Amino acid sequence: MLAGYGYILEKLMKEIDKYTILENLHTAVVLLDEHLHILYLNAYAEMLIGISAKQIINISMKNIVANSPGFIENVQKAVAEEEQSCTIREQSITFVSGKSVLIDYTVSRGNDGNIIVEITQIDHQRRISKEEQFFAQSHAMHNLAKGLAHEVRNPLGGLRGAAQLLEKELVEDDLKEYTKIIIEEADRLQNLVSRILGDSKYVVKKVHVNIHQVLEHVRQLMLIDNHKGINFYTDYDPSIPDVCIWQDQFIQAILxxxxxxxxxxxxxxxxxxxxxxxxQAVIGVHRYKLAVKIDIQDDGEGIDEEIIDSIFLPMISSRPDGTGLGLSISQSIVFRHGGIIECESKPGCTVFSITIPLEDDLGERQ
Known part of the structure; x- marks a missing residue:
């Protein structure tokens, strides 16, 4: 009798191990019966389709894949011909959730007669390659900034010293105001250089903050100098928990x-x-159970297609008078939070999306 229970327990543990592996794959796996009803889908498949497993278990796959007859036809063909497996590459499909993706997928039949569909999101792989390129560029820019900071530090000391000597020679208070500004700005730049070079005196800890307080702070700053009469709107999700960020730097990125x-x-x-x-957010090669997405949208003319893939590089700007540093700096800051900034643009609607993982650790940055 005990031997029988042992066999059942061993079989159950094998099933648990199998589904644990499936749940941690970066490939979508969907199990269908012979009538194409969904029996199981892993966490990545939920994220890809945009609907939870509880909502679509026992629902026909035909009702989940909208306006993509080629996908269903290929699955039915594989079932009818009882092929061991069939792989289709670079097919665009749209799910009933409204999400459209470019995929490779393999259809195979299991020993129990059920159908296994393995889906790889091709545009996601391309996105990963782009993100890895962004990370490399961010690292290169940080090294460049350190090199420039070394060059700037010594002249700043001389500039401040000269301003102090000049202040002692001046009699009129109005003129002393100018030297005061020079000294204050030199001190501000000196502090910035020290942070870039990693001076331990300027190490700042991460803090847990309400992301909407950060956004409202930035919005108030923008309203102060609203010479174009821009209307600012908000659409906040109140269920978002506090995020763990380097607050001053994150404000700068949003700003x-x-x-x-x-x-x-x-x-x-x-x-x-x-x-x-x-x-189930995927940032680079990492997947996070929860992440925060911040969209900043405008109704301008849009970004030129020729530069949209390089707008996060230094010195690239869509404006004739732009320096091309703001977005590059913002991307570097968000990268340091384990996140990424993405952009979609068309005439009348440009959206910059910041995605950062929700985490509880309190780190330090320089």
Whole structure:
């Protein structure tokens, strides 16, 4: 009798191990019966389709894949011909959730007669390659900034010293105001250089903050100098928990993007701040159970297609008077939070999306 229970337990543990492996794959796996009803889908498949497993178990795959008859036909063909496996490459499909993706997929039949569909998102692989390129560029820019900081530090000391000597020689208070500004700005730049070079005196800890407080702070700053009469709108998800960030740097990242949005928006146009929770978010090669997505949208003319893939590089700007540093700096800051900034643009609607993982650790940065 005990031997029988042992066999059942061993079989159960094997099943648990199998599904644990499936749940941690970066490939979508969907199990169908012979009538194409969904019996199981892993966590990555939930994320890809955009609907939870509880909602679509026992639902026909025909009702999940909308306006993509080729996908269903290929699955049915594989079933009818009882092929061991069939692989289709680079097919665009649209799910009933409205999400469209470019995929490779393999259809195979299991020993129990059920159908296994393995789906790889091709545009996601391309996105990973682009993100890896961004990370490399961010690292190179950080090294460049360190090199420039070394060159700037010594002249700053001389500039401050000369301003102090000049202040002692001046009699008029009005003129002393100018030297005071020079000294204050030299001190500010000196502090910035020290942070870039990693001076331990300027190490700042991460803090848990409400992301909407950060966005509202930036929005208030933008309203102070709202000479174009821009209308600012918000669409916040109140369920988002506090995020763990380097607050001053993250504010700077949001501010840079918001300023660009205001510059791009039409006079009297709009800028929208939107927040959402993202489940099973994939950033680079890492997957996170929960992430925060911040969208900053404007109604401007859009970004030229020729430069949209390189707008996060230094010295690349869509404006004739732009320096091309704001977005590059913002991307570097967000990378240091384990996140990424992405952009989609068309005439009348440009959206910069910041995605960062929700985490509880309190780290340090220099």
């Amino acid at each position: 840079n993007i918001s300023r660009n949005a205001v510059e791009a928006a039409k006079a009297g146009g709009m800028v929208l701040f939107c927040t959402r929770i993202v489940r």
